[in-house]
Amino acid sequence: MDDETPVGRRAFLGFVGLGLSSLAWGGAAMDLLAQSTRLVPESMRSALPFGKGWRIYAVNPPHPRFDPATWRLRIEGMVEHPQTLTYAQLQALPQARQTSDFVCVTGWSVDDVRWSGVRVHDLLAAARPLPAATALKFVSAEEPYEDSLTLAQLREPDAMLALTMDGAPLERKHGAPARVVMPQMYGYKGVKWVSRIVVTDRVEDGYWQQRGYDRDAWIGGSNGR
Amino acid sequence: MAVDPRLALAAEPRVQRFGLTERRLHTIHATALSVLLVSGFALYLPFLAQIVSDRPLVKAIHLVAAVGWLAGLALVAVLGDRAALRATRRDIERFDTDDVLFMRRRRRGTAGRFNGGQKAHAILEAGLSMLFVVSGTLLWLGERNTDLRLPGTLALHDAATLLLAVLVVGHIIKATSTPGSLEGIRRGTVTSRYAAEHHEKWRPSPPASPAALAFTRAPLVMAAVVLAAAVATVTLLV
Numbered sequence: 001m002d003d004e005t006p007v008g009r010r011a012f013l014g015f016v017g018l019g020l021s022s023l024a025w026g027g028a029a030m031d032l033l034a035q036s037t038r039l040v041p042e043s044m045r046s047a048l049p050f051g052k053g054w055r056i057y058a059v060n061p062p063h064p065r066f067d068p069a070t071w072r073l074r075i076e077g078m079v080e081h082p083q084t085l086t087y088a089q090l091q092a093l094p095q096a097r098q099t100s101d102f103v104c105v106t107g108w109s110v111d112d113v114r115w116s117g118v119r120v121h122d123l124l125a126a127a128r129p130l131p132a133a134t135a136l137k138f139v140s141a142e143e144p145y146e147d148s149l150t151l152a153q154l155r156e157p158d159a160m161l162a163l164t165m166d167g168a169p170l171e172r173k174h175g176a177p178a179r180v181v182m183p184q185m186y187g188y189k190g191v192k193w194v195s196r197i198v199v200t201d202r203v204e205d206g207y208w209q210q211r212g213y214d215r216d217a218w219i220g221g222s223n224g225r
Numbered sequence: 226m227a228v229d230p231r232l233a234l235a236a237e238p239r240v241q242r243f244g245l246t247e248r249r250l251h252t253i254h255a256t257a258l259s260v261l262l263v264s265g266f267a268l269y270l271p272f273l274a275q276i277v278s279d280r281p282l283v284k285a286i287h288l289v290a291a292v293g294w295l296a297g298l299a300l301v302a303v304l305g306d307r308a309a310l311r312a313t314r315r316d317i318e319r320f321d322t323d324d325v326l327f328m329r330r331r332r333r334g335t336a337g338r339f340n341g342g343q344k345a346h347a348i349l350e351a352g353l354s355m356l357f358v359v360s361g362t363l364l365w366l367g368e369r370n371t372d373l374r375l376p377g378t379l380a381l382h383d384a385a386t387l388l389l390a391v392l393v394v395g396h397i398i399k400a401t402s403t404p405g406s407l408e409g410i411r412r413g414t415v416t417s418r419y420a421a422e423h424h425e426k427w428r429p430s431p432p433a434s435p436a437a438l439a440f441t442r443a444p445l446v447m448a449a450v451v452l453a454a455a456v457a458t459v460t461l462l463v
Contacts, residue, residue, distance in 0.1 A: 008318030008348050015352035026377020056271045061278035106368050107379045173275050223371045
């Protein structure tokens with residue numbers, strides 16, 4: 001081998017070129033990898049979310065704790081009968097099931113998440129929103145996180161307040177005991193650790209809208225697209 | 226009569242291994258990448274994210290470290306001994322037969338100033354640095370404008386992180402398990418015996434007198450520009 005040949009420089013350029021080309025094919029490779037690791041136990045796969053795995057985003061430590069004995073969900077604002085629900089009362093409402101994808105605005109996603117929970121129609125049945133009500137503000141126990149969705153958006157057939165994920169009660173890191181699931185929008189609209197629902201006649205800017213993100217976060221139809 | 230081992234060490238002839246510019250570059254690169262790796266893993270791994278759940282703070286640390294890293298490297302290039310850096314790059318990017326043999330059979334005693342493994346490490350880390358800058362910038366932009374989100378950005382940043390972690394761990398193990406090698410980066414010099422044992426073909430120079438960095442006007446102006454750009458970028462990011 002010729003001592004004067006900059007083999008290393010070529011290796012460097014080749015390595016960078018290969019890496020940059022993965023901007024095009026890396027997503028597909030990640031999907032393939034995710035499929036080929038289906039046999040690996042979920043606990044191990046979730047420890048290293050390479051491919052389609054959950055990444056845990058929160059804004060104010062620590063994650064809120066859930067105690068079934070003391071936890072309450074308040075439904076208030078523009079309603080005829082403000083409600084304070086215990087966890088058992090929330091579980092006693094009609095439970096819907098669905099399988100939907102979860103898409104984060106930062107670029108990752110999780111396919112085929114199995115959720116069960118309460119549709120907004122059933123959630124608000126006892127409280128009876130006033131005719132002028134147009135939106136719900138979901139307030140998280142993780143202050144100051146909150147976000148609003150219009151009642152029209154919440155009538156999408158796959159919007160729900162989820163209590164279980166993949167067949168088990170919501171884990172603490174996923175927002176136990178109840179989180180908003182709005183599969184057609186980016187994940188930041190899905191408030192975790194929901195502790196209060198305020199019925200309003202106008203949509204307020206939520207945590208991420210105050211930081212420049214779109215209010216109507218339709219996947220593929222918002223945040224610059 | 227007992228001989229103080231420190232005296233014996235001090236009396237041993239030494240040779241210059243890394244100049245001041247190279248050591249500054251290493252300090253900045255190592256410090257910044259440590260912060261970036263630790264904060265990056267706290268953002269990326271669910272079990273760590275659960276412990277360190279102040280995501281906005283960790284993200285700010287990650288971004289500031291990234292800008293500081295690039296600004297620091299630029300400052301060294303502006304203020305430092307560029308001829309020395311070019312000479313080191315030349316050493317690293319040329320592989321001879323002995324380097325290939327070293328990597329294949331781990332044969333010792335035939336390396337020049339850097340052995341094949343050290344060269345490969347430096348090249349991979351330089352390549353990873355480029356990929357981090359590109360994929361990290363795209364991640365940041367993609368959050369703001371989904372049109373700029375490419376299918377492989379996240380995969381590239383994640384894969385580069387895992388590869389870098391392996392490289393850094395290996396680098397630290399090699400550096401701490403080879404007696405005398407840490408002195409090279411800490412003091413800039415190694416003993417002649419170390420040089421002869423590990424880098425047989427290397428013809429080192431005697432220790433240089435600790436020359437100050439040249440503080441002439443043009444590089445200082447450049448340095449001020451780099452610093453101002455870094456501060457402006459950080460303000461924009463955070």
